[in-house]
Amino acid sequence: MSEPRQVEIRIARSLGAVEAADWDACANPPEGAPPGLDETHNPFVSHAFLSALEESGCVGGRSGWTPLHLLVADADGKLAAAAPCYAKSHSMGEYVFDGGWADAYERAGGRYYPKLQVAVPFTPVTGPRLLVQPDAGPEAHEALVGGLKALQGRIGASSTHVTFISAEESRALAQDGYLVRTDKQFHWLDEGYGDFETFLSALASRKRKVIRRERREALADGITIAHVTGRDITEAHWDAFFAFYMDTGSRKWGRPYLNRRFFSLVGERMAERILLVIASRNGRPIAGAINFIGDRALYGRNWGCIEDHPFLHFEVCYYQAIDFALARGLRRVEAGAQGEHKLARGYRPVTTHSAHDIADPNFRRAVADYLVRERSHVAAVQAEYEEALPYRRVTAEDD
Structure with a gap:
């Protein structure tokens, strides 16, 4: 020995x-x-x-x-x-x-x-x-x-x-x-769907219709969605996202944990591992979510908004994350702690x-x-x- x-x-x-x-x-x-x-x-x-x-x-x-x-x-x-x-x-x-x-x-x-x-x-x-x-x-x-x-x-x-x-x-x-x-927690798992519509086909009919309606209504009022990652992320993106984060954090948590400097640092050091999902209306960013990219999973972390729109949170945080994961060949989406409402959107308990x-x-x-x-x-x-x-x-x- x-x-x-x-x-x-x-x-x-x-x-x-x-x-x-x-x-x-x-x-x-x-x-x-x-x-x-x-x-x-x-x-x-x-x-x-x-x-x-x-x-x-x-x-x-x-x-x-x-x-x-x-x-x-x-x-x-x-x-x-x-x-x-x-x-x-x-x-x-x-x-x-x-x-x-x-x-x-x-x-x-x-x-x-x-x-x-x-x-x-x-x-x-x-x-x-x-x-x-x-x-x-x-x-x-x-x-x-x-x-x-x-x-x-x-x-x-x-x-x-x-x-x-x-x-x-x-x-x-x-x-x-x-x-x-x-x-x-609640995670979305790819069962070989290939695209979002195939994923929807795995759901009960009533649930499919609800999700399609939520996605339509989230993008009403001229709202558009952009995925920004890697070197395309600028300090202007971080400024916008931090405003979202602080507004939602201050209203819901009392004291946000992360400061503006943190986002610049991770943007400098690991931009290829970051996905920002930004929602804009009339060219003005109004909401966003930060995700981190693993080799097998997409990790949803923080979200915020400066305008309230029906179902926009679900679209930016959950459905866009699924879209990105499917496009990248990632096996799952982890959308953070808690949230039984994720069940109705195809996220499974783990x-x-x-x-x-x-x-x-x-x-x-x-x-x-x-x-x-x-x-x-x-x-x-x-x-x-x-x-x-x-x-x-x-x-x-x-x-």
Whole structure:
């Protein structure tokens, strides 16, 4: 039996201290998708995306997201594994909601914050979180898990949360003692449709008619739609989109997480991975959505508008995303967190996963008991959603 290779664990307080090529060799290795994922390039764990969050000030400073990225180097000093990790002083911008846990623990006399969050800030998209070079060996994963435990103790964190991971990574962390949590999202999956009309033909007749009507009405009043990507994206596009984002964010969320500088930075660094869907009326941009492009999926992220028009949100965010995915040969569209209304538009329920390490044994037992019940509830709701899908069945209505 060969001896385990020696590794060194370090903490990077900024991605600026890590070479982009070294990080990306762990995050998006050229060999392809990590186990349990079909995506060969996840834009959100890339150095370009995460460093743009830091350099723009969306994380770091007083944001409550303090970078403490975990790095594992092999005996030659080469980066073998990494994890995007943050010390958190609140639970905002995570989309795996633990505010109830925090309240309960603090009412019992504990201190929930700081906590450690292994995640992509403000981004509820499944992807790798423990980023391991394909040839690094099992000790690299073990070093990341051990490093997180040591870091949790070092900063006095109540817990460590690894969110939006694959089912396989969730199972692996469960073997390392983490508690497993599930939730749900809605994704559109290409079943070999080829074009939008063929996709519609897979739906029950009544649902097809509703979607066709929504698309017609969304483009009334002279509204036009443009897809802008790559080098065609200009600062004028970002100005327009940011106005949409701030207007909708301020009305619905209270405090938008992303600033104008962030959009310029991702536009400079990863424009070929970005799709802007812009709606205009009489030549004036009035609404838009930003999507990120993987090798297998299109990821809808943020939307906004400065004029309200019936069904325009559905057109810009959901139907145009399907059109683009079909044209690009992408296998699915992930349209963000929550939103049961996506079911009627052909988006299917999927299970999301996270893993949680709780330091206090008594609190851990309480959370573990809660998660058993929560997982059962999520599974029951998923089954109900499956029954509500608008796709035609053998007994479904015909034209």
